[in-house]
Amino acid sequence: MIRTLTEKEIEISGEKKIYGTLARPASAYTDEKFPAVLMISGSGPLDRNGNGPKGKYQLNVYKELAEYITKLGFITFRYDKRGTGKSEGDWISTGMWDLVDDAELAFKFLQNHPQVDRDKIIVAGHSEGTIIGTALSERQELNGLMLLSGGVGNLHEFTTYQRMLTYQELKNSKGIKGLLMRLLINEEKAETKTQKQTKKIIESNKDVYKILFFFKQPAKWIREHFAYNPRVGLKKVTYPVIAIHGDKDGLVDPSLLEELSSLVKGPSETHIIKDMEHGFRFQYEQKSMVNVKKMLKVLPSRPLNPDSLGVIESWLTKYFKADVSSDIKENA
CATH class of the missing domain: 3.40.50.1820 (Alpha/Beta hydrolase fold, catalytic domain)
Structure with a gap:
């Protein structure tokens, strides 16, 4: 070397x-x-x-x-x-x-x-x-x-995997935390909410999309990656x-x-x-x-x-x- x-x-x-x-x-x-x-x-x-x-x-x-x-x-x-x-x-x-x-x-x-x-x-x-x-x-x-x-x-597959792993990890937590997570987390509802928000970002014509008028999201980047x-x-x-x-x-x-x-x-x-x-x-x-x-x-x-x-x-x-x-x- x-x-x-x-x-x-x-x-x-x-x-x-x-x-x-x-x-x-x-x-x-x-x-x-x-x-x-x-x-x-x-x-x-x-x-x-x-x-x-x-x-x-x-x-x-x-x-x-x-x-x-x-x-x-x-x-x-x-x-x-x-x-x-x-x-x-x-x-x-x-x-x-x-x-x-x-x-x-x-x-x-x-x-x-x-x-x-x-x-x-x-x-x-x-x-x-x-x-x-x-x-x-x-x-x-x-x-x-x-x-x-x-x-x-692609980015959609990567981020979906990350969310699913997070849901699973939280629900598998030990003790009271795990019990609460299993009661509170509904993957289907969470994914539906995420998909609706992502759809708004993708369908926008903005480079940067603000959620709740404050949280900036790289809309152009997400839109092009998902395509x-x-x-x-x-x-x-x-x-x-x-x-x-x-x-x-x-x-x-x-x-x-x-x-x-x-x-x-x-x-x-x-x-x-x-x-x-x-x-x-x-x-x-x-x-x-x-x-x-x-x-x-x-x-x-x-x-x-x-x-x-x-x-x-x-x-x-x-x-x-x-x-x-x-x-x-x-x-x-």
């Missing part, structure tokens, strides 16, 4: 200026080319490193993944989505296809970079990024696709695809990944990693939706699950093995 890397901030001009970090394996040879990985983040106001605004939820998952992959001999590019970090725009009024546009600009940047091997550009999408990456694959000819903590399903089916894009894929999911991940239904091999035409792999949560870190506690926010307070202190890193390394090496010459030169 290459021990050192260099990082540089990049500005990409589009409808909104996007800022990101390009990481390269350390090399004294400026004409050396490397395979590249474009990282696409999950939902919400996450910056290039996977962190929330104003110091909230400092997870650094994309930073750590990028550093690991770069040291394998790959160029990586991760960027602040619209309205986060240094990038321009307002994240809550940004639609799904706006995010795809930005990902496409980042992909083209890598294609035109003098040190990137254009025949070895891989897109690694995390959570919502698995949907954005799949949509991008319908516009650009990728060479590989990594579906991290997501894949196959998109990633399976259509995956059926066009002829290159290697890998899906990696943690068995403690309560945000994405793992059964959806069973469809992957029947959808893509290229080689595919699906890995369920033991004791890994949505953000690729160790989680020994039970899978939970109720305690997600509580877990976010302790997860940053835990390392990325090494089993997931091993799977990533094996797959990247198998299909896009980097030229190890820079490592040899560095240690010569």
Whole structure:
């Protein structure tokens, strides 16, 4: 493994200026080319490193993944989505296809970079990024696709799974709390209410929809996500695809990944990693939706699950093995 890397901030001009970090394996040879990985983040106001605004939820998952992959001999590019970090725009009024546009600009940047091997550009999408990456694959000819903590399903399927898991978890609570939850929770009524509210949002022509005149919802984003089916894009894929999911991940239904091999035409792999949560870190506690926010307070202190890193390394090496010459030169 290459021990050192260099990082540089990049500005990409589009409808909104996007800022990101390009990481390269350390090399004294400026004409050396490397395979590249474009990282696409999950939902919400996450910056290039996977962190929330104003110091909230400092997870650094994309930073750590990028550093690991770069040291394998790959160029990586991760960027602040619209309205986060240094990038321009307002994240809550940004639609799904706006995010795809930005990902496409980042992909083209890598294609035109003098040190990137254009025949070895891989897109690694995390959570919502698995949907954005799949949509991008319908516009650009990728060479590989990594579906991290997501894949196959769309936003409607992901959020429905999360609600159902929450209902079940609350009703299975112990003691008085469990008894009350079993008496109070009616999944059918709750889903009917949710569907009515979602219908209002989808049928609106607003970018941002306010519930009770106060609670802002990303209407454009929801509307476009609900209309998109990633399976259509995956059926066009002829290159290697890998899906990696943690068995403690309560945000994405793992059964959806069973469809992957029947959808893509290229080689595919699906890995369920033991004791890994949505953000690729160790989680020994039970899978939970109720305690997600509580877990976010302790997860940053835990390392990325090494089993997931091993799977990533094996797959990247198998299909896009980097030229190890820079490592040899560095240690010569």
